[in-house]
Amino acid sequence: MSVVKLALQAWLRRFWPVIAVFLIAQALIRAILAIKSGGAFIDTPWDIVRPFVIGLWFDLAVLLLALIPGTIYWALLPASWRGGRADRLATYSGFVFVAFAIGFTMIGEVLFWNEFTSRFNFIAVDYLVYTREVAGNIWESYPVGKLLAALIAAAVLLAWLLRNPLRAQPDNVSYRGRALVIVGLALAAFLVNDTPKTNWSEISSNAYANELSENGYYSLVRAFFRNEIDYRRFYIVEDEQKVNAHIRELVASPNARFTTANPGDVTRDIIHSAPPMRKNVVLVTIESLSADFMAHFGNRSSLTPNLDALADQSVFFTNMLATGTRTVRGLEAVTLSVPPTPGQSILRRPGNEKLFSIGSVLRDHGYDTTFLYGGDGYFDNMNAFFGSNGYKVIDQKRFAPSEVTFSNAWGVCDEDLFARALKEADASFASGRKFFQHVMTVSNHRPFTYPAGRIAPPHGGGPAGLGDRTLAKYVEQTREGGVRYTDYAIGKFLEQARAKPWFQDTLFVFLADHTASSAGRIEVDPSAYHIPAIFYAPGFVAPRQIDRLVSQIDIAPTILGALRLSYRSRFIGQDQFGADGPARAFISNYQKVALVRSDEIALLGPRRDVKGFVGGAPVRDAGLDKALLFDAITYYQHASGWQTRFAGTTSIPQGGPGD
Incomplete structure (x- = not known):
């Protein structure tokens, strides 16, 4: 042998x-x-x-x-x-x-x-x-x-x-x-x-x-x-001159004027003819709040009674899509107003200091800017990112023991987080300064635990013989319970805020960071990225419903548009508060990035892959809208140079802030 x-x-x-x-x-x-x-x-x-x-x-x-x-x-x-x-x-x-x-x-x-x-x-x-x-x-x-x-x-x-x-x-x-x-x-x-x-x-x-x-x-x-992906090496690209010219066409608007003629430079002054409204802003990104949790989108389990009631009193965006499937993607989108680049979120990348953000705009205009997170801000590099971009950062470690009534592995409960937000708002008001708060909740996250006795069993009643088990114990550690509790905490927060002297001068914005699940039959299914967005300001914003397709990256310029603030912008997102706006959205699943317009999707992947979908069905190259594809390539190729394209700059337009 x-x-x-x-x-x-x-x-x-x-x-x-x-x-x-x-x-x-x-x-x-x-x-x-x-x-x-x-x-x-x-x-x-x-x-x-x-x-x-x-x-x-x-x-x-x-x-x-x-x-x-x-x-x-x-x-x-x-x-x-x-x-x-x-x-x-x-x-x-x-x-x-x-x-x-x-x-x-x-x-x-x-x-x-x-x-x-x-x-x-x-x-x-x-x-x-x-x-x-x-x-x-x-x-x-x-x-x-x-x-x-x-x-x-x-x-x-x-x-x-x-x-x-x-x-x-x-x-x-x-x-x-x-x-x-x-x-x-x-x-x-x-x-x-x-x-x-x-x-x-x-x-x-x-x-x-x-x-x-x-x-x-x-x-x-x-x-x-492969936590980071070089776009220009692995994805389809177009002639740089054509992309630089087209990106300016895509972000142009009637009230915007570009500050330079430099190729690819999207820096522009956004000028409002009406006087600005110097109002406070509280932006709440809610953990994993899929649109289909709300009764407005067909849910019959009464999971979000407070948010559903709030939507009827607000400017309610019914067709907004999240950019990704992680909290860092949502924070990136609403803070920087940029499309999701392939690989890891900008929050997790080196060189993300001193970028152009909604925080930098409002700070230039005299606002206190604060990021509040119920968990440990070391997670997902939140503390480093927001701290290096001019925000005051308050995470779980900054809470005094007396401020914490309940916590779990992910951080303090949403009630405690909102209580601290109220305290910070009171301090800014007492100092005579306007404030911008970005609040990131954690309770709608596994293990779905929260203070006992806050919410009722699902569907209005539990089974007979609960015995010593509390109502909260009956529904806790389920997604349904997490959604119910977060909605309860939001209702309590607004009830307490209404008693504050600054309430009538404050715009409250509620939206999800991402959905609870992004699964779908196609690689990036827009229905799996559907989130609600609510702009609530009873003193100065009239309620209405906006049904056109909107992206999560539009949140920052839409907030500033609601305040009629004139500012210098480097945002890719656009103000959607008016009657018209670009009906398109950006979605991603880490390696794949897509542009959605109506029922069409242009999907870009590594190895220069290009796929198209119409009505959820794949289409061959000949059936893919070439204009949509060029738009998608332009957005993502331009965004791949994010460190220079979206670097920080003064947001005061030439001639003064206009306020």
């Missing part, structure tokens, strides 16, 4: 239990996630098997790499030790550890899919970085101790069932034979991992099918190394 054949047989005899368990587990988790998708991944008969066929190749890519450490142990183990007591103990222990890790990851993938309808991605990478918040969130959301104990027990039981195949055997394989196995395994791992390009799992127009084709380990590692 040849040296190579003898070595391969000995290696396979030792490792086949691990190989079998891993591949079966990956097929099982793929089947579980397919079932959880409710068949939404099936557009054609081929889709039933395609995720499993493509997924198997990704599974092999991961498996071959994972086998290398164990193979090195086997190769370096002296012949006299192979099959001995220590070797058997190490083999059993190693298998228990591997089985536990596989089970742990499977549970993690199911929970992650429940939250994001996705395999592990850059969000999971962030969760590994921000371990305190995430570990606390998981501990409060799930029975972690019981799950870990069950996993350990299952791993030990599986090792016992496979005790005979796992029993390490002595062998006569030479060091040369073992070295050849290591070289062969490393070469196979390299070849297989070099072959499955990302687009193998993106050959379907159905996002569910593509996600199921992935392997969780593979996608996690890929996301770790």
Whole structure:
């Protein structure tokens, strides 16, 4: 028998239990996630098997790499030790550890899919970085101790069932034979991992099918190394001169005059003929508030009675789309008024100091500018970003113990956050200064816990025999309960604000940072990005409803337009407060960015991919509106130079602020 054949047989005899368990587990988790998708991944008969066929190749890519450490142990183990007591103990222990890790990851993938309808991605990478918040969130959301104990027990039981195949055997394989196995395994791992390009799992127009084709380990590692994407290297680009000219056409408006003739420079003076209104502004971005939670959009569970009543008394934008799926995307959009660039949010990137923002505009016009967040502002780099862009930052660490009535892994409850906002507003008013507050809530977030006794059971009543369980306990730790509690806190906040002397001179803006889920049958489904936006100012803004398509990046210029403030702008978003406005929106899913107009979508992806959708159905190149595509390329190619395009500058227009 040849040296190579003898070595391969000995290696396979030792490792086949691990190989079998891993591949079966990956097929099982793929089947579980397919079932959880409710068949939404099936557009054609081929889709039933395609995720499993493509997924198997990704599974092999991961498996071959994972086998290398164990193979090195086997190769370096002296012949006299192979099959001995220590070797058997190490083999059993190693298998228990591997089985536990596989089970742990499977549970993690199911929970992650429940939250994001996705395999592990850059969000999971962030969760590994921000371990305190995430570990606390998981501990409060799930029975972690019981799950870990069950996993350990299952791993030990599986090792016992496979005790005979796992029993390490002595062998006569030479060091040369073992070295050849290591070289062969490393070469196979390299070849297989070099072959499955990302687009193998993106050959379907159905996002569910593509996600199921992935392997969780593979996608996690890929996301770790691809948190930023060079737009000009990987995305379709147009002639720079044409883009520079067209971006000025896209942001032009009747009351705007460009300050230079420089190519691509969008700096312009926004001039209002009417006198400005020097009013306070409280901008509240609400965690995960999908539009379909509100009765105005068809919900019949009375989740948001306060926001629904408020919408009827306000300027209510019924067709606004969030730019992304993360809080940092929402904060980026409303603060900087820029399209979502591929990769990580600007909040998380180096060089994001002293940018042009709504905060810098209002600060130039004499406002106190404050960012208030109920959690730890280290998370997602919020403190560093807002602090380096001129905001006073107040996060959980700035709360005195007496100010905290309830907190969980993500921070203080929304009531406590709004109470601190009221205190800060009172201080600005007492000093004679106008104020701009940007408030970011946290309570509508897993683990969905909040102070007891605040909200009623769903649908007006709970089941009989609640016993000692409080009403809050009945509905807590569900998304429904989180939405109800946040709406309750907003109602209480406004009730207390109405008693303040500054209330009649304040514009309140309520909108979501993103939706609770961005899953859809197409890669970026606009309906999955639908959020409400409410502009409430009973003293000076007449209620009305605006139904045209609006983007989250329009919030900042729309606030300034509502105040009739004249200012120098570098925003890409535009004032939507008037009767007319650009009916378009920007949406993204980290790697893919899109421009939406009416029922058409132009989708741009890495490797210079271009896709089009009309009415939710994919269209071929000939069916894609070329003007829409050029607009999309212009917006995103221009935004890729965000560090210089949107750098800070004085926002006082030539001739004075106009107020």
